[in-house]
Amino acid sequence: MKKTLVALVFSVFVLNGCGRGGPALAPMTLDGNWQLAGSRSAKQFPQLSMSLLVNGSQILAAGSMDTQCTGSFFTAGGGFSLAGTIAGDGTFQLTDAFPPPSTPPLPGLVHISIQGRVPRQGDLSWTGSYTLSNGGTNSTCGVNQAGSFQAVSLPPVSGTYVGSVSGNASSSKVSIQIAQQPAVERTTPTHSTFYVPLNGTITIQNAACSMQGKTSSPSFLSLLSGDQLILQFTMDDGSTVLGLGYLNDASETEIILNALGTVEGKCHGVFQSGTLTKQ
Numbered sequence: 001m002k003k004t005l006v007a008l009v010f011s012v013f014v015l016n017g018c019g020r021g022g023p024a025l026a027p028m029t030l031d032g033n034w035q036l037a038g039s040r041s042a043k044q045f046p047q048l049s050m051s052l053l054v055n056g057s058q059i060l061a062a063g064s065m066d067t068q069c070t071g072s073f074f075t076a077g078g079g080f081s082l083a084g085t086i087a088g089d090g091t092f093q094l095t096d097a098f099p100p101p102s103t104p105p106l107p108g109l110v111h112i113s114i115q116g117r118v119p120r121q122g123d124l125s126w127t128g129s130y131t132l133s134n135g136g137t138n139s140t141c142g143v144n145q146a147g148s149f150q151a152v153s154l155p156p157v158s159g160t161y162v163g164s165v166s167g168n169a170s171s172s173k174v175s176i177q178i179a180q181q182p183a184v185e186r187t188t189p190t191h192s193t194f195y196v197p198l199n200g201t202i203t204i205q206n207a208a209c210s211m212q213g214k215t216s217s218p219s220f221l222s223l224l225s226g227d228q229l230i231l232q233f234t235m236d237d238g239s240t241v242l243g244l245g246y247l248n249d250a251s252e253t254e255i256i257l258n259a260l261g262t263v264e265g266k267c268h269g270v271f272q273s274g275t276l277t278k279q
Contacts, residue, residue, distance in 0.1 A: 030054050030118060031183070033154035033196070033226060036130060037147060038066075040227070040256060041248040045075070046132060046145060049154070049226030050082070050114075053183045053194045057086040060185070060194050061094050064228035064246070065112060067132055069141035076134070076141045079225055080112050081193060090118040097191065110134045110143050116151075126151050152250045156180040157198065157224060161255045165274030172206035172272060174260065176231075176243075180224060196224040202233045202241060209266040211235045229255065239265025245276075253278050 030052045038047035050063025061084075066077030082094035094114040116128030132145045157180040164171050178200035185194040197219040203212045213235035215222040221232040231243035240263045248254035254275050261271040 030059065030126065033156075033224065035152040035154055035227060035250055036114070036128070036149045039249055040246050041254075046130075046147075047077070047227075048112075048130060048132075048149075049228070050080075051183070051196050051224060051226055053185060054086075055185065055192075058192070059084045059086060059092055059094060060097070060192060061114070062193075062195065063112075063226040065110070065132065067110070067143055067145060069143060072141060074141045076110050076143055079228065082112060082114060083192075084114075086118060090120075092116055092118070097193070125153070154227060154247065154250055155252060157229070157247070157252060159252075160279045161276035162279055163274055163276035165257060165260055165272035165276075167260075167270065167272030169267075169270045169272065170207045172204050172270075174205075174257075174274070174276060175203045176255070176276060177201045178229075178231075181219070184219065195220050198222040198224055198229065198231065202231075202235075204241070204262075204267070206267075208270075209237075211237050211239070211265070211267065213239075213241060216240070235262075235265060237265040239263060239267060248275075 031054055033051045034049060036048040038044045040047055046065060046067035048065050050061045053060045061082035063080050065080060066075055068075055081097040083097040084092045084094040086092045096111060110132055113131040114128060116126055119126045127150050129148045132143050134143045157178055160175060160177045162175045165174050178198055181197040181199055183194050183196050185192060199215050201214045204210065213233035216232040216234045223230050227247040229245045233241040235241055242261050243257060244259045245255045245257040248256055254277055256275055257273050259271060259273055262268060
């Protein structure tokens with residue numbers, strides 16, 4: 001389906017003889033990756049980011065959220081999918097794309113709602129508000145939070161990240177070369193989803209084994225959701241390396257690897273974590 005930006009892009013052409021003239025303002029779209037709230041590097045909660053894909057007046061969102069439980073040191077979070085429609089005045093609301101079938105809602109499940117407005121001509125960002133709630137009644141982790149934000153654009157992820165990781169084996173030197181690809185929409189008779197593929201290679205070196213690999217097929221096995229990276233590499237020894245990480249902030253100077261694990265092959269069972277720095 002051909003993607004339409006008419007509902008989202010306010011193109012401005014400054015014509016000769018109109019006003020003072022000058023260069024045209026660059027049109028802006030909601031498509032892309034956005035940091036809405038919080039900071040992983042500063043450990044500020046809630047940490048809320050998402051990727052957006054717009055098709056006509058329909059908006060799809062795939063993102064990542066982590067927040068602190070009320071009155072507790074526990075945190076709640078994970079990936080999410082939202083959907084919504086742009087109204088005639090440019091406002092929109094994003095809610096659960098796949099509402100849980102259970103009634104009452106699943107215990108502890110945090111529901112996310114995002115309200116916003118399409119950028120106006122000349123805007124460099126967009127503003128909105130969020131609501132995070134599981135009713136606040138979960139005995140382990142109650143969440144009932146709301147706030148406003150000014151969205152910060154996250155540039156397309158691209159580059160080489162290098163660093164040391166450690167865990168249940170000797171420390172490893174890891175180099176990941178990664179490049180963000182265009183979003184892929186997947187439509188069924190009942191709903192639409194999308195993902196942002198990541199392509200790249202990985203090199204792992206440690207005392208026990210050294211290996212190289214590239215992102216696995218099909219493409220949805222390695223993807224970006226807001227600031228969250230989910231990675232799967234097929235290695236030259238036949239093993240699979242799985243990774244879960246996050247961009248440190250909008251500078252994208254670091255990838256915080258929460259987990260990097262090897263399945264099968266000569267490094268089977270090695271699980272490590274660490275920080276990789278952009279070169």
